[in-house]
Amino acid sequence: MNISGNTIFIPGATSGIGLALAIALRERGNEIIIGGRRTELLDRITAENPGMHAYRIDTSDPESIATVSRQVIAEHPEVNVLIPMAGIMRAEDWTRADGFLETAEQIVTTNVLGPVRLIAAFIEQLQNRPDATIVTVSSGLAFAPLQITPTYNASKAAIHMLSESxxxxxxxxxxxVLELEPPSVRTDLMPGQAESDFAMPLEDFIDEVMHLIESQPDATEIQVENVKFLRYGEARGDYDTVVATLNQLDPHGH
Known part of the structure; x- marks a missing residue:
């Protein structure tokens, strides 16, 4: 992916990694179109970043995706990069029949069906551009599970394999197709994550991502150093240790 000269649509860019990525890409000479559910946030972001465009979109709603995607393409016919950023991460308790199903369904709808529907809405547009990119967003947890978020882990594993396919x-x-694989980053994705010592500072993450995109324009995966512990545990042969460390277990899973 070229670091500049693109017209980029980023649904899910009103906070966290999505917003920081949108601002960083704008600073490198790209036209940025953001999407999100909260109009007040979209208005504030565009006011603070003149020239940035915004659309209200609910990526859990197929009709919203279809309608807004058509509007974005009609009003920005140069769009050549799609980054489906919107995602949710929630703890679940799979030991109780009433403890997880509704949450799990919401996660799959947002994290899996959302990107699938967005890609479907944009695939013809992207193929009509001479140089286009789909940037999928998986996670280090696609490769090693955090025990309290089983459906989130599974949703990101699905995005990884979708990207490969x-x-x-x-x-x-x-x-x-470029897959971004974040580690834990200091955002509000989960309660307490923004203050976590384990999580990577957001500014450091974005700086490293920008450097990797610029220095590796033909890469298929964007992996900051912090995610490689999770990403390559199985390949290194220390997967059990990775899982134990991630979940603060001893090597026998206790």
Missing amino acids: IRLQLRGTSVR
Whole structure:
């Protein structure tokens, strides 16, 4: 992916990694279009960042995705990069029948069906551009599980394999697939995460991501150093230790 000269749509960019990424990409000479559910946040962000465009979109709602995607394409026919950022992460208790189903369904709808529907809405537009990119957003937890968030882990594993698969199908087209794999980053994705010593500072994460995109324009995965402990545990042969460390267990799982 080229670091500049793009027209980029980022649904899910009103806070956290999405917003920080939108601002960083704008500073590098890209036209940025953000999307989110809260109009007041969209208005504030565009006021603070003149020239940035915003659309109200609910990525858990297929009708909203279809309608807004058509509008974005009609009003910004140069759009050539799609970054489906919107995602939710919630703790679940799978030991109780009433402890997880509704939450799990919400996570799958937002984290899996949202990106799938967005890609479906934009795939013809992207293939009509001479140089286009889909940036999917998985997680280090796609490769090692955090025990309190089983459906989130599974949703990000699905995004990883989706990225691998559609990259194969899109070979020979103008569309590249780039997978962003964040570690834990200091955002409000989960309660207490913004203050976590384990989580990576947001500014440091974005700076490293920008450097990787710029220095590795042909990369298929964007992996900051902090995520490699999770990403390559199985390949290194220390997967059990990774899982134990992540969940603060001893090597036998206690």
